Amino acid sequence: TQLLEQSPQFLSIQEGENLTVYCNSSSVFSSLQWYRQEPGEGPVLLVTVVTGGEVKKLKRLTFQFGDARKDSSLHITAAQPGDTGLYLCAGPESGAGSYQLTFGKGTKLSVIP
């Protein structure tokens, strides 16, 4: 089983600050997804990165896929209380016909007004 390690586990910052969270593996992934889960809700897909070195932007969120496709980062500019939640990275399990995702354990972000 491929593992995804996320860091930091917890992050508490003031509104307006910038932050970066990381998703790392020793395995190569064909793609990685980032999800955000708000308290009491299910995870919601934010973005999928597919190509090594790819950068995708979603308003104040910037996602990067590592050149070797073993890691990814999420950078939030000028964080807002609405960014509070659990950020999960996930990637498809290797192997032909696999329909499973490997999930990291997440980074729990709190943005304090």
Next chain:
Amino acid sequence: NAGVTQTPKFQVLKTGQSMTLQCAQDMNHNSMYWYRQDPGMGLRLIYYSASEGTTDKGEVPNGYNVSRLNKREFSLRLESAAPSQTSVYFCASSATGDEQFFGPGTRLTVL
């Protein structure tokens, strides 16, 4: 579109009782999944169905059974609930197997 719906939202059971968690999706996805989420353990796959008519075990299948009733519906059954099954359960669906769409969850407590 409703996306993925789950019922019930909350449930309290006594040890040994049985129950079925229901999940339905209206996105015409082939694949459906059941996860449990526990503090410090992340999302763990219980069972999945790659397509209508097939089901497979995930990481933590013991104590659970599933039924893919049709393309839309995928249910999870606890035959004899145990306190270790206290958790939040999520259903998800996917067209491709990688990008998954989750329901709002069922919060289950087993006393």
